Amino acid sequence: MQTYNGMPSNDLNGVRWRKSLYSNSTGNCVELAELPDGGVAVRNSRFPEGPALIYTRDEIRALVLGVKDGEFDTLLV
Incomplete structure (x- = not known):
């Protein structure tokens, strides 16, 4: 799948x-969603047929670790 x-x-x-x-x-x-090549696709659930953003596993890992460390907490205020 391309x-x-x-x-x-x-x-x-x-x-x-x-x-x-x-x-x-x-x-x-x-x-x-995990992709067959190991990447990760991200979409907005309100528009399930809309565009997907495609990330590498390393990019998702960096995001998740940043979230866990509280780096994005100011976005919740």
Whole structure:
């Protein structure tokens, strides 16, 4: 499967989209899917057929570690 940033999410056949248990009751959240090449796709759950952003595993690792360390806490204020 050829992937690229901004590709339609529904073109990512066979992936399993996951969202956080912290999602609000209306389901508005960010969803992630592991890609066959080890990358990770991200989409907006409000627009499931919309564009997907494609990241490497290292890019996602850096994001998750930054979130865990509180580097983005000011975005929640």
